[in-house]
Amino acid sequence: MSLKRRLLMLLVFTLAVALTGVNGVAQGQAVKNPDTLIVQSFGDVATLDPAVAYDTVSSGTFLWNIYETLIFFNGGRTDLYEPMLATEVPSVANGGISADGKTYTFKIRQGVKFHDGSVMTTDDVRYSLMRFMLLDADGGPSWILLASILGFDVQSTRDDNGKLLPDIWDRVNQAIQVKGNSVVITLKDPYGPFLNIMASWSMVVSKRFVVKNGGWDGAKTNVAQYNNPPKPEDATLFDKSDGTGPFKLDSWDHATGNVTLTRFDGYWRAPAKLSRIVIQKVEEFGPRRLALQNGDADIIDVSRADQPAVTGISGVRIVDDLAQLSTNNALFMNLNVNAEGNPDIGTGKLDGNGIPPNFFSDVHVRRAFAHLFDRQAFIDQALRGKGRIANGPIPFGMLGYNPRGKWYEVSKDKAIAEFKEAWGGQVWNNGFKFSVLYNSGNVTRQTEAQMVKEAAESLNPKFKIDTRGVTWSSILGLMNQKKLPMFIIGWAADYADPDNFAVPFMHSTGTYPGRQSYKNPEADRLIEQAGKETDAKKREALYFRIQEIAYQDVPTIYTAYPTAFVVMRSWVKGWYHNPMFFQTWQDAYRLSKGQ
Amino acid sequence: MTTFVARRLLLLPLVAFGVTILIFALLQFLTPAQRAALFVTDPRQLSQIDAIIRKYGLDKPVHVQYWTWLKQLAQGDLGWSQTARMPTSTALATFFPATLELTIYIFIPVVLIGLWLGTKAAVRKDQFVDHFSRFFAISLRGLPSFVWGLIVLMVFYGWLNWFPPGRLSLDADLFVKSPEFHRYTRLMTVDALLNGQPWIFVDALRHIVGPAMTLVLVEMALIVRITRSSMLEVLRQDYVRTARAKGLAEPVVINRHARKNALIPVVTLTSLIFVGLLGGVVLAETIFNYPGIGKWGAEAAVQLDIPGVTGFGMFIALVTVVGNLAADILYAAIDPRIRLQ
16 A cells, blocks of 8 residues: 555544544443454465465464464463463473483373364374475465474475485484373484474374375375475465364455464364454555444554554554564665666675675675664654564564674764775775665565665765665565675574574574575574574573674674564453464453453 | 457457566565465475475576466466465356456446436536535545545444445354255346345345445545536537537436436446456455455455465456456447447
8 A cells, every 4th residue: 555545544543533433342341252362363374274275364373272282381471381281381490491402292182172072192293393394385384483492504305406305204204202101302403493383383284184184194195295385275274274272263265364263172272262264455544543432342453553543442442562473674785786777786896886796795785874874763653652673583582582792883984984995995886776675565674775865865876776665576586696786684483493593694604694685604604503402591602693794794783673562452361472472362261252 | 240249359468478477577576485474474484495395396497487377377286375265266257256346336326326416416506416516526525535434334233233344144154055046147136036046135134235335425525526527528519509509408418418428438437347347346345244245356366365466466457458348339229420440
C-alpha cells in the first residue's frame, strides 16, 4: 500500500471515529462468542505440515496448539524449560545429557493420545524427528535439526546438484535411537543451543496417520521419493493433521485463508478452556480495527504505524515494550558487488556517477557511514521511540549481548575525515552514486534509507544516493546475486540462542556475509567455538569478542532492536509473552475469555 | 447469428494465447533469481535459490519455459498458485463464484436505478431531478471507491454494525462447512435458499451489501450520465417529435420510442462495467475482506505469483471476450438495424 493511501485511510478513520464518537461495544458489555477465540491476522497459513512450514503465521498456528514439542519454554523465559511430551528436561544432573554434551536422552510421556485417538509411542517421536530432517523441502526448516544433530556443515539432505545424499538416511537413523521409553539423540559435536532448538522444533506427528494418508513410512528405500516435495500440497500434512496438542484442526478454508481449530477433549492434560480458535486472514487494517472495536475479533495484528488508531478504544488492551528476539533494519554493505547489468552502482567507477564494485571494501567508507547514521533519531522517527539502540548482531536480552559494546558516535566531522581517507581521497574529491534498497511497503525501512541519503548528501554535493523500494522477492533475488550495494533487512530468531544471530550476520557462510562478500577468519573461528561451548560465561566472552569484530570491521550498521506490542480485547484472559512466540495466541491452551 | 457467435468464440483461444505470451514476455524482465525468490519467504532460505532455479528450469531459454508451461496447460495444469495456496485452476473455481455473486448484486441495481435516473434527468432537463442526478454522479465519481468503501464500512459496520465485512459470520460459516449444507452453485445466497436455510441467506446478504453498496454508488454514476446524454440526443430526433405529434402518451414516447434508441451506448458501457466487475473489484473486495477473484489476482500480481498471474490473465481474457460477445448480441436485440452476419 502506498504511503499516500495509508495516510488517506488513516485520515478517513480518524475522521470517522471523531464523527461518530461512539465505540461499538461499550465497556462491561457481555463477552462476544465466549468460548471462541477469534484472531484476525495480516498473513495466512502457507502449509500446516510441521516439517515444511517456515513462516511465523503457519508455525504460529499449529505449534503448541495442534502439535507439541518434547520440552516447552517455562513461562516467559527462553532459557528455562519445562517437560511437555518428555517427562523431564534432560540435564547433566539427571543423566539426560552425557558428560561430553553430545548425547541427549528424552524420557517420553506415556499414555498421550493423538487427535485420532491412537496412543503416542517412542517410535512416533523418533519418526517425527527423522521426517522433519529428511523431508527437507526447498526453503524449509529441516536444516535446523540437520545442522545441530549431524554437524554444522550439514545444511541440507541434498548435494549441490540437488541429489539426495546416499548416506543421509543412515546418519539420521543412527543419530536418533529408541531405548526403552526414551528417545536418545546423539549429536556430532556438542551444541549449546540444542535444548532450545528442541523446545521449538521437536513437534511430534502420528506416524500411523501420515502413512495412512500416503506419506513416508520411515523406510530408507523410499526416502528419495518423499524428499523435497515439488509442491506444498505434496507434503502429506499440508492441510491435515494428527497431533497431540490441546486443539485439533477443524478446517482450513483456502478461499478465505481462515483456519478453525477445535478443542481436543482427549488431551493428556485437562482440556483447554476455549472450545474453538478461529484465525481469520484480514489483510486491510481498517476492517481488522473495526472488528476489534465491535468485539468480533479478540486479537488483531497491528503495525507500529497503525498503533494510534487502536489506542483508547474502550475494552481493548494494548501491551507494549515486549522484548523481541530480533535484530531488525540493519544496514548492510556489500564489499564486492556483482556489477553485471547492475543499475544500482551507476557507472561502476568512482567518477561521481557510480561506485566501483569493491567500493565498500575500504573500511573507511564503512566507518564513515557508521558515523553518519543516527540510531536514536531513527528509533524516534521510524519506530515511534520504541526500540533500543543496537551495537551488534546479538539482540538485547540474549546471552552475548554486550551492553558496553562500542559503536561509532554520530559525527559529521568524523564521517568527513573517514571519507577523506577512503580510496586515497578519491571518494571525497570525485563523489559517488549508488542505491540503498529496501522492500517496498516497509515504511520503517524507507525512512531509514531516506535518513542515510540525507545524511550523506548533506556532507558533500558530489555524494548521491538513490533510495529504491522493490518487492520482497526482488530484494531476496537480487541479494542472492550479490547485486545490492547497500540494503536494509532484519533477522528474527529460529531459536533463542546467540548462535542463531552470530552465524547469519558474521560467519562467512552465514546468510548475509555470503551475500555481502564479508569474511573474517577470526570471526568464523570464534563463532564455531562459541557454538560448541557449553559454559555460559565462556560463551558470553566469545560473543563479546565477536561484537568487537562487528564494530571494527563494520560490514553492517546495526540500528535498533525493536520491541513488540500486542492488541487484544480486555476479555482475553491468560495471555503472557514469550519472545520465542511467533503469535500472540501461540499458547492458546492457557487462554480464555471472560470479564 | 450462430456463425457470428462461433467466430467470436474461436477468437478466444487466440486472445488467451496472446495474453500468456505477453505475461511471459513481461516476466523475462525479472532475473531467474528474482523469480525463484518467489518460492522463498525469508532470507534464511536464500541458499536454496539455486536449487529452485534448477528445479523449475527458470534459467532455461524463455521458449523452452513457455513450451513446458503449454504442455502442462494441455493437461489442465495451470500450476500452483503460491498466494492462493492451491492449484491455480482450483483458485479460479473458488474465487470466481464469490465475485460473480457480488457482481450480480451490484449489476442489477446499477442498471435499473441508473437507467431510471438517467432517463428522468434527460426528460426533466434543468429541473431538480436533473441537477440532483448530476450533483450525485459527479460527487460519487469524484471520490475513489476505496474512500467510499471505508466510509460505508465505518458507518454500516463500525457504527451501526449492520453490514460486517467478510463473506459469512462465524456461526453461518461453521454451518456452511458442516456436511448438512450442500453447495450447489457456490453462490452463497442461492445455495442458502436451495438448502432451505433463510438465515444463511440473510447472513450472506448482509455481507454483500457493504461492497455492493460501495460499487453501486460509484458505477451507477456513469450509467446515469451516459443515459442522460444519450437520451437528450434521441429526444431531439424527428421521430420523437413525430411520435409526440401523433398524440402518443408521454411514457410510451419515452420508454418505447426514445429510450430503446438511446440504449446502444448504455449497453456498451454496461457490458464494460459487467466485465470490469467480474474481473474483480479489487479495492472493494480488499476493504471488505471479501474472498473474490480480484483480491486474489491483485495479491498474486504483487507477490509475483507467476502461475497465479498467468491464470488470472487468461481468465480475464475469457471474461472480456465473452462479455463483448454478449454486448454484441444485445445490440442486435435492441436495434434490428445492426445485422449480424
